[in-house]
Amino acid sequence: MGLAQLQHWARAQLLHDRVRVSPGPPSDLLRPDVNAVLQRRCSPVHPRRLRQAAEELGEGWGRRVLASTRDPRSAAQALTSELRPGEVREWLEDDITDLVGAYGQITGLPSASAKLQVLGDTPCPRFHADHVRLRALVSYAGPGTLVVDNRHVKRRWLWGGSGGVAVAEVAESAAQQAGEGDVVWLKGHGAAGNYGMGAVHRSPWLGQGAEGGAEGACGVGAEVEVGAGREGGGRGRAATAGATAVASAPPLRLLLTVDDVVGWAEEEGGEGCGCGKDHSHRPDESLQGAAAAPRPMSLPAAAARRAAAEAEVAAAEAVRSCRLLPAPPPPPSAPVPSPSPAARLAEALLPRIPPCARRSELTRLLIARRGFTAVLAEADAPDAARVNAFVRGLPRPRGRRGGGGRGEGGKAGGGERPPPDATAAQALGDFHRFPRWMWRNAEVERFVAWLRGHNAGVCPGEDSATSPRAAARRCGFYGLDLYSLHGSAEAVLSYLRESDPEAARAVEARYRCFDKYGADAQSYGLATSLFNRASCEEAVGRALAEVRRRLAEAGERAEGGPGWAEDALAAEANAIVVAGAEAYYRNMFTREEATWNLRDAHFLAAAGAVERHLRRGREAAGEADTRPRMVVWAHNSHLGDARATAMGWRRGELSLGQLLRGAYGRAGGWSGAEGEGAALLVGFSTHSGTVTAADDWGEPCRRKAVRPSRPGSWEHLMHLAAGGGVVGAEGGAEGGGPGARGRREGWFAVDLREPRLAEALQAPRLERAIGVVYRPDSELSSHYFGARLAEQFDLYVHVDHTRAVRPLAPHEGEGEGEGWGGRGPPPASPWEGGEEDEEAEGAWAAGVTEGDMPDLWPSGV
Numbered sequence: 070m071g072l073a074q075l076q077h078w079a080r081a082q083l084l085h086d087r088v089r090v091s092p093g094p095p096s097d098l099l100r101p102d103v104n105a106v107l108q109r110r111c112s113p114v115h116p117r118r119l120r121q122a123a124e125e126l127g128e129g130w131g132r133r134v135l136a137s138t139r140d141p142r143s144a145a146q147a148l149t150s151e152l153r154p155g156e157v158r159e160w161l162e163d164d165i166t167d168l169v170g171a172y173g174q175i176t177g178l179p180s181a182s183a184k185l186q187v188l189g190d191t192p193c194p195r196f197h198a199d200h201v202r203l204r205a206l207v208s209y210a211g212p213g214t215l216v217v218d219n220r221h222v223k224r225r226w227l228w229g230g231s232g233g234v235a236v237a238e239v240a241e242s243a244a245q246q247a248g249e250g251d252v253v254w255l256k257g258h259g260a261a262g263n264y265g266m267g268a269v270h271r272s273p274w275l276g277q278g279a280e281g282g283a284e285g286a287c288g289v290g291a292e293v294e295v296g297a298g299r300e301g302g303g304r305g306r307a308a309t310a311g312a313t314a315v316a317s318a319p320p321l322r323l324l325l326t327v328d329d330v331v332g333w334a335e336e337e338g339g340e341g342c343g344c345g346k347d348h349s350h351r352p353d354e355s356l357q358g359a360a361a362a363p364r365p366m367s368l369p370a371a372a373a374r375r376a377a378a379e380a381e382v383a384a385a386e387a388v389r390s391c392r393l394l395p396a397p398p399p400p401p402s403a404p405v406p407s408p409s410p411a412a413r414l415a416e417a418l419l420p421r422i423p424p425c426a427r428r429s430e431l432t433r434l435l436i437a438r439r440g441f442t443a444v445l446a447e448a449d450a451p452d453a454a455r456v457n458a459f460v461r462g463l464p465r466p467r468g469r470r471g472g473g474g475r476g477e478g479g480k481a482g483g484g485e486r487p488p489p490d491a492t493a494a495q496a497l498g499d500f501h502r503f504p505r506w507m508w509r510n511a512e513v514e515r516f517v518a519w520l521r522g523h524n525a526g527v528c529p530g531e532d533s534a535t536s537p538r539a540a541a542r543r544c545g546f547y548g549l550d551l552y553s554l555h556g557s558a559e560a561v562l563s564y565l566r567e568s569d570p571e572a573a574r575a576v577e578a579r580y581r582c583f584d585k586y587g588a589d590a591q592s593y594g595l596a597t598s599l600f601n602r603a604s605c606e607e608a609v610g611r612a613l614a615e616v617r618r619r620l621a622e623a624g625e626r627a628e629g630g631p632g633w634a635e636d637a638l639a640a641e642a643n644a645i646v647v648a649g650a651e652a653y654y655r656n657m658f659t660r661e662e663a664t665w666n667l668r669d670a671h672f673l674a675a676a677g678a679v680e681r682h683l684r685r686g687r688e689a690a691g692e693a694d695t696r697p698r699m700v701v702w703a704h705n706s707h708l709g710d711a712r713a714t715a716m717g718w719r720r721g722e723l724s725l726g727q728l729l730r731g732a733y734g735r736a737g738g739w740s741g742a743e744g745e746g747a748a749l750l751v752g753f754s755t756h757s758g759t760v761t762a763a764d765d766w767g768e769p770c771r772r773k774a775v776r777p778s779r780p781g782s783w784e785h786l787m788h789l790a791a792g793g794g795v796v797g798a799e800g801g802a803e804g805g806g807p808g809a810r811g812r813r814e815g816w817f818a819v820d821l822r823e824p825r826l827a828e829a830l831q832a833p834r835l836e837r838a839i840g841v842v843y844r845p846d847s848e849l850s851s852h853y854f855g856a857r858l859a860e861q862f863d864l865y866v867h868v869d870h871t872r873a874v875r876p877l878a879p880h881e882g883e884g885e886g887e888g889w890g891g892r893g894p895p896p897a898s899p900w901e902g903g904e905e906d907e908e909a910e911g912a913w914a915a916g917v918t919e920g921d922m923p924d925l926w927p928s929g930v
Contacts, residue, residue, distance in 0.1 A: 098175060098203065104256040105216050105268035112209075112250035114160045119249070120210040122157050123187050123323040131186030136327075138173020138181055141166045148185040148325075161209065165325060168205060168252065172327050175254075176203050177374060181327050188322040191272045196244075198267030200850060201257035204328040206247075211322030212273035213247025216255070219266070246273065259329070259850040261781075261835055266719055275320060377781055380832070385789035387829035392790065392819045428753065429516040431866070432700050437523060440698055442544045443683055444520075445676055447703040448508055450646050451556045452499040453548030454639045458489075459496035460520040460546055461533045463632055465489055466639060467563050493517040498880055502552065504841035506761055506770050506876035514877060520544060534632030541683075541690035545635075547642070549675045549703070551668060554583070554590040554650035557643035561616060564640040572619045579605075579612035580647070594654035604655050609648045616644040631686060638682040645674055665722045669707060672725040673732065676701065701725070705752050706838050713860035714836070726750045726861075736822075736863050752862035754837070756788035758871035762843035772873045776845050782835040783858050787867035791817060816868045821859045830859040 098106060112119075132151070136144030145165035152158040165183065172181050188211075196217060206214050221243035247253045255268040435441040446453055454466045467486045490496040493514045500508045524533075524543040531539035558580045565573035582605035586593040596602040620637050623629075629636075649671035656663045676699070683697035701708060703725060711717035711724035729748035736747035757777045763770050778784030821827060836856040837848075844851040858865065 098254055098256055104219065104260075104263060104266055105270075106252075106254040107216055107245055107247055108252040108254065109248070110250050110252065112160075114157055116210065116249045118157050119323060120320065122152055123210040123321040125153065126151065126187050126323075128187055128189035128321055131184065133182065133184040136169045136181050136183040138169055138176075138179060141169035141173075141183075144169060144183050148183060164207075168207065168325070169327055172203065172205055176329065178202075178329055181329060184326045186324055186326075188272075188324055189275065191274050193272040194274070196269050196271045198269050199255060199257040199328075200259055200267070200847075201255075202259045202261075202329045202849075204255045204257060204326065206253045206255065207251070207325040208247060208249060208273075209323040209325065210249060211275065211320045211324075213249065213251050214253045214270050215244040215246045215273060216253060217244050217269045219269070244271075259847075261849065261853060261855075273322075275322060381781060381786055382789065384829050385786050387826055388787065388790035388819055391823045391826040392817045428702065429512055431751075432516070432702075433519060433523075435698075435700055436520070436544050441700055442542065443679055443697060443699040444544065444546050445549050445679060445699055445701045446508070446546065447550055447672075447707065448500070448548040449502070449550050449553040449556065450548040450639070450642045450675070451553050451560045452501075452508070453546055454560070455490070455499045456496045456517055456546045457635070457639075459493065460517060460524055461540070461543055461635070462521070462524065463534055463635060466560065466636075467567065493521065494877055497877065503767050504763065504770065506874065507841055509877045510761070510874040511877065512874050517546070520546065533635075535630050537631055537686065537690040540631030540634070541686045541692055545679075545683075547675075547679050549672045549701070551646050551649040551653055551671045552590075553643075553646055554593075554654065555588055557646035557650070558583070560643040561612075561640055561647065564636060565616070565619070568623070568636075569619050572615060576612045576615055576644075579608040579615075582608040590650060590654045591657065593651075594657040597655045598657065598659045605651050606655065609651045613644045613648045616640060631689075634682065634686060638678065642675060642678050645671070645678060649674070665716075669723055669725045669728065672703070672707065673728040676725075676729075677732075704838070704840060705754075705836075708750055709752055709856070709861040710750065713857040715855040719855075749864065750862045751864045751866060752858075754784045754787055754865065754867045755871040756784055756791070756867075756869045759873040760839055760843055760871065761873040761876060762839070762841055764842070764844070766842055770841070770876060773843050773845065775839065775843075775871065776848055778837060779835060779849070779853065782837060782853065783856065784837050784867075786834065787865075788869060790819075791815075791867060791869045815870065816866065818864060818866045821862055821865055827859040831857065833857045836861075 098104075130151075132148050134144045134147050142162075145162045148165060149158050149162045152161065165185070169181055169183055173179070196215075208214065253270070255270060256263055258267040260267075432441075432444060436444075451466070457463075458465050465487050490498075494509075496517060497509045497514060527542050528536065528539035533540045533543055562573055562577055562580070565576060583593060586596055593605070597604045620641055623633075623637070649667065653664055653667050653671070656667065680697050680699065683699070684695050687695040687697070706714075706716065707724050708726045709724060710727045710730060711722050712727055716722040716724065717727070726748075729750070733748040736749040755775065755778075758775050760773050760775050761770050762773050778788060819826060821830065833855045835853045836858070837852050838854065839852055
């Protein structure tokens with residue numbers, strides 16, 4: 070059966086994010102806004118005969134085969150071989166053949182799992198979504214699957230399988246039920262760009278017959294005919310359409326399931342949901358080749374794949390023609406920076422950087438040649454404060470306890486300043502929590518050491534603590550994140566105890582609200598969100614207001630110089646963290662979509678505090694240009710504009726990049742915001758290589774191989790533009806051809822605001838997001854999402870092959886806790902085996918920032 074034949078299957082009903090469309094064929098599942106189709110059908114075989122066949126097979130009977138979607142007839146024959154010869158068996162064989170073939174034409178897969186079974190119970194009684202690409206369910210006998218429109222689903226409760234939302238949490242009136250013979254096509258989390266938006270469904274309650282009389286296209290779905298008992302005993306008479314049942318035993322259900330060979334060894338019961346098992350996508354050999362091997366058939370799916378491959382090559386050619394090619398480096402006495410931050414960064418990308426260029430090297434150029442004076446990292450503020458003191462030559466922050474918090478007694482650390490750090494590795498020593506290696510790695514260590522040396526050469530002989538000019542022109546390092554609830558509260562109190570004891574007592578009284586919940590901030594979230602305990606929202610709000618009031622009064626009295634200003638900024642920033650963390654953890658377990666937005670909104674608030682601080686410093690120094698220039702280090706998912714990704718258009722999430730554009734305007738291009746204060750968003754990507762990451766949150770880090778990017782993704786397009794080959798007839802990367810002309814580049818950058826390039830890259834594609842958690846076996850569902858690149862970023866840097874960062878060795882006495890992942894001492898090698906990175910000091914490993922950034926997707930928990 071081809072897609073053209075599928076067009077006449079009547080009464081199809083599409084369920085997606087916003088509207089219902091009726092009628093429509095299953096091929097509409099190829100649309101990104103559709104995640105389920107309920108297909109009503111008329112069966113030529115009377116349902117009574119199919120029910121009789123189910124009873125003859127008996128409850129618990131089942132057969133499962135790996136079916137070729139090119140020739141599914143043999144698989145259909147194997148599934149129906151135990152049925153009595155006759156009309157029922159012949160029709161089921163034909164129907165299974167058609168359905169498996171249609172499944173292959175929709176997905177493009179050469180094989181599929183087909184399972185026919187007889188059920189006598191309700192294997193998946195809770196609403197859930199499947200970790201598959203696409204699943205087709207047909208209940209030939211007995212009631213069909215119930216599907217819920219996305220508008221009626223609270224996805225925060227869908228924790229998978231039998232852990233899904235209880236029936237009472239979803240209004241039964243919102244569920245639509247398939248009748249006997251109807252086909253339910255369900256797009257799961259594994260479908261491209263559909264992660265987190267899988268169709269929500271559950272098994273029917275067999276004891277309730279057809280659940281309210283759901284009827285199929287022929288009007289016979291409500292007919293109920295059951296026996297008085299399964300073993301012996303006669304059957305009741307057939308009822309007419311709409312009649313009530315005359316017998317009490319629940320019906321048997323003859324169910325066909327077709328999916329993409331997920332969980333083959335473990336998934337044995339029910340509708341393939343596994344009821345709580347993890348069905349992350351595990352491609353076997355047949356499926357791994359499927360994405361790169363479209364069938365040479367004149368079908369719409371094959372034509373679409375060929376057109377997509379041609380479009381990818383054309384877009385790669387556009388990237389090659391528009392990319393910013395390396396140029397000779399400017400002399401050390403470069404001219405004064407141009408007024409536009411966008412122009413400054415574009416100019417910084419032009420110098421000939423080694424092919425292994427990456428984030429830290431670009432940041433060096435911006436600091437050394439373009440006058441940038443702040444690096445804002447997706448890191449905890451108290452931990453970054455120690456690094457800031459080191460690079461500026463200031464005393465270490467007072468009262469910081471490694472990895473602690475206010476803890477059990479609620480008492481903060483003392484006010485004594487510890488001795489200054491002698492090395493960059495020591496300055497990174499406060500990064501304790503998971504993922505410790507994200508910031509405590511060899512590359513960040515080299516950058517921090519370089520930044521200290523650079524600052525020493527700016528206004529030599531002047532002290533950052535006393536010289537306004539030196540403080541304004543030297544570059545600092547600041548944290549933006551909000552996870553350090555107790556550490557930030559401790560930092561605030563330590564500062565106030567020395568500078569304003571009265572304010573310290575007032576603020577500590579506010580922070581004691583958290584003491585009853587212990588040192589674990591998630592305990593506070595559980596208590597307030599799930600057990601309705603009183604929150605600390607008002608207390609932290611008043612504490613923040615008190616801190617700001619006292620700092621403003623001290624500033625008016627001009628109590629200190631630049632060193633005091635840095636301490637005051639740290640106190641305000643940490644008070645902002647406590648307020649932001651309180652809201653984050655309070656919403657963690659009930660409003661998953663809100664916690665992402667709260668966190669990125671906090672990033673903007675923290676960046677605003679640093680900007681105001683730097684502006685005041687430049688004004689005090691008498692600088693002609695008082696505008697701060699700042700670089701932000703964060704994950705692509707935070708720095709890109711979420712409105713151009715599935716994060717925004719499907720989940721309603723926002724991002725720091727989106728908020729920066731709203732606050733400062735977009736740098737050049739379509740918005741016309743080129744000029745003062747514009748925000749320039751820079752994204753990074755890679756095709757293959759290695760990454761230091763964990764298998765799951767809190768687990769040990771390991772060096773992992775990064776799978777080559779998927780054809781059809783932005784990363785693969787950039788790989789082609791780098792000279793990595795073109796998509797050939799089989800959909801894979803080949804050498805030669807127009808996409809492979811010239812020498813293969815190890816890296817390049819493109820200006821996405823270029824009109825020709827923006828037009829060529831308009832269509833959405835898959836984008837890969839790799840962080841501190843990397844799951845290559847389920848990469849499609851775990852790490853890919855849809856994005857429109859030219860709207861998401863302004864500049865894009867592609868490094869074709871990346872190398873994993875090398876975590877620093879733990880300090881003496883470290884090992885307990887979660888920083889390296891897991892419990893107990895860290896592994897002897899932070900990579901748990903494998904070769905150590907032998908690069909020399911000053912050499913830069915080929916890489917991409919996504920390997921260094923956290924995987925806080927979607928909520929950071």
